[in-house]
Amino acid sequence: MNGTNHNILEVRHLKKYFPITRGIFSKVVNSVKAVDDISFNVKEGETLGLVGESGCGKTTAGRVILRLDRPTAGNVYFEGQDVFELRGEELMRFRKNAQIVFQDPYSSLNPRLSIGSIIAEGIGAHRIARGIKKKEAVAELLEKVGLSAGHYHRYPHEFSGGQRQRVAIARALSLNPRLVICDEPVSALDVSIQAQILNLLAKLKKDLNLSYLFITHNLSVVEHVSDRIATMYLGEIAELADTAEFYSNPLHPYTISLLSANMLPDPKYKKKAIILTGDVPSPINPPAGCRFHTRCPVAGEICRIEWPELEEKREGHLVRCHLVDRFDPKPPVKFDVVKEI
Amino acid sequence: MTVNDQNINELHHGLAGEVSRFTEAWRIFKKNKLAMWGLIIFTVFFIVAVSGLFLTTGDDPVLDPAKVRLSEKLLRPFASVDAEMIKPGDRPLFGTYLLGTDDLGRDIFARMMQGAWVSLTVGFVAVGISVLIGIVMGGIAGYYGMYRIKFMHVLFLIAFFCALVFLASGQRGLAVDSLLLSLLFVVISMIYNYVSLEGTKGPVTLSLLFFDTFTVDTLIMRFVDIMLCFPSFFLILTIVAILPASIYNIMIVIGLTSWMGTTRFVRAEFLSLREQDFVSAAKVMGIPDLSIIFRHMIPNAAAPVLVSATIGIADAILTEAGLSFLGFGVPPPHATWGNILSDGKRFLFDAPWLTYIPGLSILVVVLSFNLFGEGLRDSLNPKLRKR
Numbered sequence: 209m210n211g212t213n214h215n216i217l218e219v220r221h222l223k224k225y226f227p228i229t230r231g232i233f234s235k236v237v238n239s240v241k242a243v244d245d246i247s248f249n250v251k252e253g254e255t256l257g258l259v260g261e262s263g264c265g266k267t268t269a270g271r272v273i274l275r276l277d278r279p280t281a282g283n284v285y286f287e288g289q290d291v292f293e294l295r296g297e298e299l300m301r302f303r304k305n306a307q308i309v310f311q312d313p314y315s316s317l318n319p320r321l322s323i324g325s326i327i328a329e330g331i332g333a334h335r336i337a338r339g340i341k342k343k344e345a346v347a348e349l350l351e352k353v354g355l356s357a358g359h360y361h362r363y364p365h366e367f368s369g370g371q372r373q374r375v376a377i378a379r380a381l382s383l384n385p386r387l388v389i390c391d392e393p394v395s396a397l398d399v400s401i402q403a404q405i406l407n408l409l410a411k412l413k414k415d416l417n418l419s420y421l422f423i424t425h426n427l428s429v430v431e432h433v434s435d436r437i438a439t440m441y442l443g444e445i446a447e448l449a450d451t452a453e454f455y456s457n458p459l460h461p462y463t464i465s466l467l468s469a470n471m472l473p474d475p476k477y478k479k480k481a482i483i484l485t486g487d488v489p490s491p492i493n494p495p496a497g498c499r500f501h502t503r504c505p506v507a508g509e510i511c512r513i514e515w516p517e518l519e520e521k522r523e524g525h526l527v528r529c530h531l532v533d534r535f536d537p538k539p540p541v542k543f544d545v546v547k548e549i
Numbered sequence: 550m551t552v553n554d555q556n557i558n559e560l561h562h563g564l565a566g567e568v569s570r571f572t573e574a575w576r577i578f579k580k581n582k583l584a585m586w587g588l589i590i591f592t593v594f595f596i597v598a599v600s601g602l603f604l605t606t607g608d609d610p611v612l613d614p615a616k617v618r619l620s621e622k623l624l625r626p627f628a629s630v631d632a633e634m635i636k637p638g639d640r641p642l643f644g645t646y647l648l649g650t651d652d653l654g655r656d657i658f659a660r661m662m663q664g665a666w667v668s669l670t671v672g673f674v675a676v677g678i679s680v681l682i683g684i685v686m687g688g689i690a691g692y693y694g695m696y697r698i699k700f701m702h703v704l705f706l707i708a709f710f711c712a713l714v715f716l717a718s719g720q721r722g723l724a725v726d727s728l729l730l731s732l733l734f735v736v737i738s739m740i741y742n743y744v745s746l747e748g749t750k751g752p753v754t755l756s757l758l759f760f761d762t763f764t765v766d767t768l769i770m771r772f773v774d775i776m777l778c779f780p781s782f783f784l785i786l787t788i789v790a791i792l793p794a795s796i797y798n799i800m801i802v803i804g805l806t807s808w809m810g811t812t813r814f815v816r817a818e819f820l821s822l823r824e825q826d827f828v829s830a831a832k833v834m835g836i837p838d839l840s841i842i843f844r845h846m847i848p849n850a851a852a853p854v855l856v857s858a859t860i861g862i863a864d865a866i867l868t869e870a871g872l873s874f875l876g877f878g879v880p881p882p883h884a885t886w887g888n889i890l891s892d893g894k895r896f897l898f899d900a901p902w903l904t905y906i907p908g909l910s911i912l913v914v915v916l917s918f919n920l921f922g923e924g925l926r927d928s929l930n931p932k933l934r935k936r
Contacts, residue, residue, distance in 0.1 A: 274833050303835030316826035320848045326827075329844070330834035376830070383834060 215285075216387055216419045217250040217273070217306075222282035224265070224272050228492070241491050242268040244443035245282070247518075250387065255413065255420040257434030257451070259427060259466070263488060265443040266423045267311075270389045273421070274308055286387070304334050307380035311392035313372035317364040323350070323375050324360035330383045349378040354408060370401035374408070381412065389421045394429060406432055427470040431455060436524075439463045442491055442499045445518060449525040459527045461504050498530065506531060577928040584924020590917035598669040601662030612642055614663040615882045618654035623900045625649050626657075649902050651892055657906060660884035664907070667885045668914065671800050671869040672862035678804025680858050683811025684847070686769050690812065691819025692842060694766030699759045701741070705734040706768075770816070773809045781806045785868065786877055794880045799872060803865050814857055818850035852929045859922030863915035870911055886911055 225239035243265040250256045258266050272279045275291055284291040286302055294302050310316040317326055327346045331337055337345050347357035353374040364372055373393060380388055390409065394402040410433060412418060424430050430437055431451060438448040439462060447460040458464045465482040484503045489495050495502050501511035510530050518528045578584060604611045620634045626649040630640050648657040712727035741759055785802050792798045822828060823846070831841050866886075872878040873887025881888065886907040893903025 271829070276829055276832060300835050303833065306833070308830065308833050310826040310830065312826060316830055318827040318845050318849070321844070329831065329836060333834060333836050333840070379830065379834075 214252045215249040216252045216287060217421065218283075218285040218288075219249070219269075219273060220247050220283045220285070222246050222269065222272060222284060223280040224268050224277060225280040238492055239280075241443050241494060243272065243279075244494070246440070246443070246445050247282075248438055248445065248448060250419050250421055251435075252386075253413075253417055253419055254435045255422050255433050257430035257437040258421060258423045258440060259425065259430050259437060260440035261425060261488065263491065264440045265491070266425075266440050267391055269440075270308065270391050270421065270423050274306055274389060275302075300334065304330075304383045305385050306387045306389070307383060307385040308389045308391060309373070309376050309380050309393045312396050313369050313376055314396075316376050317372055319364055322361050322363055323355075323367075326364070326375065327379050327382050330379065334383055336383070346378075346382070349382055350375075352381070352412070353378040354404075368401075369397050370404060373397060373401075373405055377405075377408065377412070381416070384416075385418065387419045387421065389423065391423045392425070393422075395424065395426065402429065409433065427466060439466065442488065442494050444499055444528065445526070446500065446529075447525075447527050448518075449522075453522070453525055457522075457525075459521060459525065459532050460500075460529050461506055461531075462500050465505070498528075500529075574928045578924055581924040581927060583920045584927075587917040587920030587922075587924060590913060591921050594665065594914050594917070595669065597662065598665035601664075602666040605659055605663040605666075610659075612656065612659035612662055614655060614659040614884050616655060616659075618650070621646070621650050621654040622652050623650060623896060623903075624654075625900070626902055626906075648906050649900065651889070651900075651903055652896060657889065657903065660889055661886070661906065661910065663883065664885040664887075664889060665910075667796060667879060667883070668866045668869060668911075671796070671803065672866045672918075674800040675803035675807065675865040675869075676858050676861040678801065679808040679861060680811050680854065682805070682808035684815050684854065686773075686808065687812040687815025688819060688842060688847075690766045690769040691816040692823060692838075692846070694764060694769070694816070694820075696765050697761035698763060698765060698768060699738075700762055701734055701738050701758045703762055704758075705731050705738070708734060766816075769812070773812050776806070776809050779806075782868065782871065785872065786875070789872060789877045794877070796879045796883075799869060799878060803868050807861060807864065810861070811854060811857055814853045815850055818853060819846055822846045822849055852926050855929065856922045856926045859918045859925065863918040866911065866915060866918075870907075 222243055223241075223245055224243040225241050227236040228238040228240065229235060230237050246265075246269060248256065258269065260266050268277065271277045273284050273291070279292065286306060289298065289302070291302060317323075321329075324343070324346050327349055328342050331342050331345055336342075343360070346360060350357050350359055355371060355374055355378070359367075364375070367375065373396075377393075393409070394405050397405060406429065409420070413420060420433070422430060422433055434451050436448065436450050437454045439446045439460065441462050447454070447458065447463045449458075454463070455467065458467055465484050468482045482505060484505075486503050489499070489502055496515075497513050498504070498507070498511040498516050501507040504511065508531060514530065516528045516530045518526050521527045521532050578588075601612075605614050618635055621628075621631065624646050626647060627645055628649060629645045642658075646656055646658065648661060650656060651660070708727050708731035712724050712731060715721075715724035715727055737758070784806055788802045788806075789799060792802070828841060828845055831845055836844075869878060869885065870887030870890065873885045874891040876888075876891065878887055879885050890904060890907040890911075893900065893907070897904055
């Protein structure tokens with residue numbers, strides 16, 4: 209972290225419900241609560257990791273923050289300005305400053321445009337440079353992400369997944385953004401390429417003083433890149449802490465089970481994995497009380513009835529769990545439902 | 550960060566791996582033999598049609614499709630002219646009837662040449678109209694389809710449609726009234742928009758008129774369904790029977806009744822494309838909607854549209870031939886392939902070439918368009934390009 213406490217992104221009580229409609233007049237019969245009241249900050253120069261299993265709303269959160277989808281409720285402040293209130297010039301400035309790198313490098317590049325024109329598009333639209341200056345800027349970006357300027361006229365299908373992801377990163381950087389939302393940027397790549405892309409992202413962050421919102425399901429990746437980590441479960445934030453604290457002292461049972469299932473490349477390392485039973489409940493009708501209680505190995509009576517608030521249990525460590533105090537100060541590594549692997 | 554000088558050099562001279570899109574598409578297209586035959590036949594047809602236009606028009610055309618020579622009727626192909634009966638000025642080119650003559654002794658070759666131009670223009674203009682409507686309607690349904698239409702806009706659409714119907718049925722006064730009514734609705738909408746932009750709640754009665762009804766997508770696609778319910782050939786027959794017989798009316802009517810397929814194609818493509826990450830990325834970069842549509846969506850949706858357009862040309866040529874065959878087409882004495890076929894059917898046993906020549910021509914041209922369209926689709930697919 210660069211030590212500044214200035215929040216570049218503030219998310220406040222963000223909700224995104226997708227309506228389920230029926231009939232010719234599209235009557236709303238129900239809704240999928242993809243993101244249900246999440247709040248967090250991203251500080252300048254910081255990387256915030258957002259972890260969670262498939263369908264927990266991490267990607268939707270990223271899309272809503274960038275105004276790709278309209279939120280159902282809540283606010284997003286970028287540099288103190290409400291993102292959803294922006295118009296005209298101010299909106300264009302936001303568009304320039306906040307960018308995204310997508311998960312799938314195969315669908316994130318237009319197959320009919322050359323690499324050069326893909327990267328140059330934003331530069332042209334924001335009138336940063338034109339003509340040969342634009343080409344030079346693109347060439348510089350290509351070199352910056354580890355490709356060569358000679359790739360300018362090539363088409364996306366001529367590249368491998370890792371190279372395409374580099375192109376996508378170059379496109380995101382073409383507007384000189386301050387915040388980049390990385391939506392599972394390495395999940396579609398194999399492990400050796402993952403490391404390259406992660407190192408590239410880390411280097412670019414240092415060089416260009418970027419802030420990242422790093423969305424992933426991969427706990428090893430998120431440990432490597434993040435300053436702080438938030439866990440999401442069924443559209444809610446379950447736990448939010450500094451990386452060191454998150455890994456050494458996880459408090460939420462969901463986080464603990466996630467971490468216990470995370471493999472380490474060490475043959476001597478033996479650990480008891482907590483196997484969660486059951487499926488993730490439907491986000492259409494989330495369970496009453498604590499959303500995790502249907503699968504929680506330690507859930508008690510209160511969890512079924514009362515919905516827990518996200519509370520600061522230690523300094524900078526927010527947890528949404530009724531039972532945290534019960535097993536404080538030592539986190540319960542041993543749950544009842546434990547299977548040796 | 551410095552950029553490698555040599556790379557910059559390559560960049561400026563546009564060398565590095567640059568192969569133009571056209572060259573690549575052509576390379577793949579050449580491999581497809583059937584499509585090449587389609588292209589060759591299409592080219593020949595095009596040349597024939599254009600030269601036909603020049604050779605058969607004017608005061609003293611080289612090939613006169615309307616010249617009646619009653620003594621020379623129903624001659625077989627390659628029959629030579631009877632020099633005693635026919636004046637030198639009335640003789641066909643080269644002194645032979647290349648494709649024979651019909652029951653009035655008119656030169657079928659000249660008539661086929663004249664008809665080729667009709668088929669070509671009908672095909673292209675009708676498909677041009679239908680593709681244009683199809684892309685616009687399908688594009689709106691696919692890209693802006695999820696927006697709800699407000700009640701006031703429904704009223705406007707009804708009034709405007711009524712105005713068009715009244716205008717078409719010749720009731721000028723009612724048409725003007727409806728038009729004024731729709732203008733009134735537009736003004737009310739503008740006032741409402743202005744009021745709601747100011748942030749204050751408008752009068753309750755006004756906002757009552759602006760509740761959401763159905764989506765744009767519902768409106769357009771149900772209209773497509775309605776249009777598809779009509780048996781299109783009979784719809785065309787009816788309209789052509791009402792309108793004055795003219796080749797332009799036929800083109801327009803065929804175009805206006807065949808855009809539904811393209812609309813569905815374009816909508817389907819747009820629906821899938823708008824969820825693609827590269828479209829999202831463009832939105833995040835603040836690229837304007839129109840630019841996204843024209844740079845990212847239409848080029849990616851072009852292949853099925855192009856294929857359906859080439860097949861549509863074939864369909865339009867067939868429809869025009871059908872109309873002419875039934876006597877509703879281009880008014881005589883102008884020749885089209887359809888009315889040559891129609892005239893020839895009475896002499897199917899005495900002079901079969903009168904039926905076979907236009908029939909086979911239609912078959913070959915329609916087939917060549919279909920093959921060409923298929924080849925085009927394959928060659929425009931960037932995934933088949935050389936790595």
